[in-house]
Amino acid sequence: MSPLQQHIADTIITSMKAREIERVKVMRNVQAVIKQIEVDRRIELDDADVLDVLQKQLKQRQESLAIFTENDRDDLAAKEQFEINIINEFMPKQMDDSEIAALVNTEIAAQGATSMRDMGAVMGSLKKKTAGRADPALISKLVKEALQG
Structure with a gap:
């Protein structure tokens, strides 16, 4: 357990x-x-x-x-x-939006992600790093914006 x-x-x-x-x-x-x-x-x-x-x-x-x-x-x-x-009460302290955005940008740079084809790898890595401390929908939105823009 x-x-x-x-x-x-x-x-x-x-x-x-x-x-x-x-x-x-x-x-x-x-x-x-x-x-x-x-x-x-x-x-x-x-x-x-x-x-x-x-x-x-x-x-x-x-x-x-x-x-x-x-x-x-x-x-x-x-x-x-x-x-x-x-x-x-059982969830870890949530990250704020600026922390999430910084983590997204760092992960994209670390993986050398340049297009939407890289989104799965970036999301997989970020899911492990945030582990319940951030809303996956927000992370997904930020990754999409970063990879499209």
């Missing part, structure tokens, strides 16, 4: 003792997704893989939050925001 998975399990136990039922539900849901991936792939996830899972869970909830907010479903939007806040 990776250290991040252990931290999630410990948080569930602590939350159960504190009788934080809604928090336990969210964390058990996340833990179930992680376990399901491990069973399906027959591997044990490391921290980077767990961060990917958490990032996907966040993205799903953020999309739902936007839909619920747009449709004036404040009750469901509040639930999604609550879940986002809990999952964010």
Whole structure:
């Protein structure tokens, strides 16, 4: 079990003792997704893989939050925001836009990338370097801009 998975399990136990039922539900849901991936792939996830899972869970909830907010479903939007806040507790500190842009430019220069054909290699390397600390959509957008411009 990776250290991040252990931290999630410990948080569930602590939350159960504190009788934080809604928090336990969210964390058990996340833990179930992680376990399901491990069973399906027959591997044990490391921290980077767990961060990917958490990032996907966040993205799903953020999309739902936007839909619920747009449709004036404040009750469901509040639930999604609550879940986002809990999952964010396990995410590393996010990089700001200038840090991401600098990292993108450095990686493009280091790889000698000049066209969109190089985007996959640049994105693969940046995904490992940012490991949950930056939004992949933002990284992709910055890489595209840099390689096209």
